[in-house]
Amino acid sequence: MTRAVHLARQPGTHIAPDDFEVRDVVLPAVQSGQARVRNLFVSLDPYMRLPLTARAGLHPAKGPGDLLGGAAVGVVEESADPALVAGTLVVSQSGWTEGFVAPVASLRALPADTPHPSWHLGVLGLTGITAWLGVERVLKPVRGETVYVSGAAGAVGSIACGLARRRGATVIGTAGTDAKCRLLIDEIGCATAGNYHREPVSAFLARAAPDGVDASFDNVGGATLDAILGATRPGGRIGACGAISLYESDDYRGGPADFFRVIEQGLTITGFNAGQAGDDAPAIVSELQQMAAAGDILVRETVVEGIAAVPAAFASLFTGETTGKLIARLG
Amino acid sequence: MTRAVHLARQPGTHIAPDDFEVRDVVLPAVQSGQARVRNLFVSLDPYMRLPLTARAGLHPAKGPGDLLGGAAVGVVEESADPALVAGTLVVSQSGWTEGFVAPVASLRALPADTPHPSWHLGVLGLTGITAWLGVERVLKPVRGETVYVSGAAGAVGSIACGLARRRGATVIGTAGTDAKCRLLIDEIGCATAGNYHREPVSAFLARAAPDGVDASFDNVGGATLDAILGATRPGGRIGACGAISLYESDDYRGGPADFFRVIEQGLTITGFNAGQAGDDAPAIVSELQQMAAAGDILVRETVVEGIAAVPAAFASLFTGETTGKLIARLG
Structure with missing residues (x-):
């Protein structure tokens, strides 16, 4: 049966x-x-x-x-x-x-x-492709930049951290348990990690990136996206991957409360999803496979x-x- | 006195x-x-x-x-x-x-x-610089693309229309009176114009750009930005210049109701303001001066x-x- x-x-x-x-x-x-x-x-x-x-x-x-x-x-x-x-x-x-x-x-x-x-x-499926698109095609962080990943211990987030770190960026991330935060530091390559149940994301960002965030990979949306808007340096960029904090709310489709900062600070928000990989998907998967084998990204x-x-x-x-x-x- | x-x-x-x-x-x-x-x-x-x-x-x-x-x-x-x-x-x-x-x-x-x-x-001040940044640095439309400008008969919008048309794009715009719409067609170079008091912006966009909009220059925000999100082709781009429709509301800072389309459709929203021109301002003003003299942009x-x-x-x-x-x- x-x-x-x-x-x-x-x-x-x-x-x-x-x-x-x-x-x-x-x-x-x-x-x-x-x-x-x-x-x-x-x-x-x-x-x-x-x-x-x-x-x-x-x-x-x-x-x-x-x-x-x-x-x-x-x-x-x-x-x-x-x-x-x-x-x-x-x-x-x-x-x-x-x-x-x-x-x-x-x-x-x-x-x-x-x-x-x-x-x-996961890493060789839509999850990995999504992370790759967000880091390699949207955010393109470089050495010296600070990249924030929300939902950093999650499926997409953990791979995004590895990809951003591999490009030389300083990666900071939030997750919902102390154990996940330890994992972020010990195995996923984050320089600083914060438990959003213990401190608001805005407080974490002020502490972990006092000079502001250059680029963010957002899986969480809602109040987390607002915290990102508040912490992003002028001209900074935000990759919008998902809004999991809103999927169990009355309306997951609504925009951030302080969207106007996009105009004031000259920010860029770019959405992306695995479907955009198109014919490039096999090449992306092959690259992810090599990185996973080399230990550049943690497969969890x-x-x-x-x-x-x-x-x-x-x-x-x-x-x-x-x-x-x-x-x-x-x- | x-x-x-x-x-x-x-x-x-x-x-x-x-x-x-x-x-x-x-x-x-x-x-x-x-x-x-x-x-x-x-x-x-x-x-x-x-x-x-x-x-x-x-x-x-x-x-x-x-x-x-x-x-x-x-x-x-x-x-x-x-x-x-x-x-x-x-x-x-x-x-x-x-x-x-x-x-x-x-x-x-x-x-x-x-x-x-x-x-x-106006054209040689912050107004013109803002329009220039939005078209030349953010949206960069090319021949064959359809560009929508909201508030198209306004100070920034009318210049943005001229700049986008000069780059070869098909420009469509909305304004709040029939007289302004005639101006958009007769003098500002729009291929199609709509009076948002007569038809919702979403209906205008469906009529003027049935295959979708490639890039939008948004001065209006609110429901207009939502209409843009709904009409933008996958991977399309939105320059966020202002949100005048919200400046006399309870909260002009809030995001669009259907922000999630950014993720679903892989859209990019980029905010900008004249302050970002920095040391390039004199060169931008000089370029605007030449275009105004040549009649490429209408000074109204x-x-x-x-x-x-x-x-x-x-x-x-x-x-x-x-x-x-x-x-x-x-x-």
Whole structure:
């Protein structure tokens, strides 16, 4: 039997495990051009919260009964297409399911000797590409600059820290626990780290960057983005990657309270997302692979076991309990 | 007797002429290193509203009794500094006064044969520099692109339209009267113009740029900025020059309601102001002078007569009644 996570009811402001249900699914027979895949890992990402809000935006809204989730890594169990043999590792957008049948064209094959299949959901997947775009294409920090990363111990943030540090910038970051802050200093390469539960981000920035911040990689939005606007040097730049602090609020789409500082201080805010990589994605992934192998970026995962663990793990993303990339291991 | 415009009382949401009072001022004797100047023209600019709000921001707050205004062009009547002779035209930051005594070092002399002294408050002053920075340094539109300018018939907007068109872009603009819209088409070089009192800016943009806008020069903020966010093509850019629609609201500093589109669509918002020109200001002004002489940019002024006309004229800036640069002629 195959199990999958579906939406049970429209979530309120804060999602709860009860908003989801793990259902038994009967997979259809494999038709010509299709394959049946058994998932090994599924990805849990903050953006998956957006289709569960009242204003879904870019991602189509989901309602009760809909399958949730996004990227997954699995192994082909049966194929009706000569281009893809059983046993092949594949990346898909299957959602949170133990298995599925899909057109072979929708699957991306990985080499048989792939050492860390789950990395293709994180550092070598949309997570890593997003961090790379924000640092290498948007912010482009240079030696001598101070770069602030919010959500610095998270999936994208931890990679962004490594990329910015590799370019010679002084990296400072915030996270939600003392343990994460230690990780930021000891393993992720931050010069200074702050626990936003202990001091406001504005106070942290005043302490860690008394002369101002040159560039920020913001995953958090809301009050954190306002703190960034207040701490950024004239002409400074802000990469807007996400707004996780707002995904469980009444309206995650609204702008910062002190947006006018953009005009007063001549700041630049640039949004970005993995979709912008386009045809460059393979080259970016190859670069990330080399950096991960060289230890320039720390690959950190929080792994939960089994499809039944997905709802509670997903809810924990928004209370700041996970470190690095959150995945569920199903295999 | 010299008269000057002072703040009479803290304005409410909408300023009224009664919030100001024209006072008689006795000028002090001219000391060594100083000069006495009789103003010929004073500048009335939207940003001067900001120090009269509850959250003044970059510009120090002003209270009852304070002199208002900013840039002025005048003629030296008496000088106690050999470097500046009587009769010289000077640009100053005297505020809304018929005359003043100030250190010679705070005055910038203009050539004796300056053909249009008032232009140094507009196209050859902070107004022109602001438009130049937004088009030439921030947006850099190229042939084939569609550029939207809000407040397009205003002081900065009308120059921005000319600069963008000169670069080969298709320029579209909105203004608040049908007469201004005709001006946009007939003299300012817009391909399409819309009256925002007749159709929402979002509807105008859908009509004038059905394939989306590449770059926008926003003087208006608020709902107009939201319409821009909705109409900008993926990866497009927005120059944030001002937010005049918000200067008479409870909070002009807040961000757009649908800021999240910045992330979803990979947009860039860059703020700018004339202060960023720094040492490049003379070269920028020289370039603007050549373009104005060549007719590439239309120099349009709304001129009111006498210091007593300043309060009502200033209030009219926020009801959209002026076209081009608003100045008062005092000479």
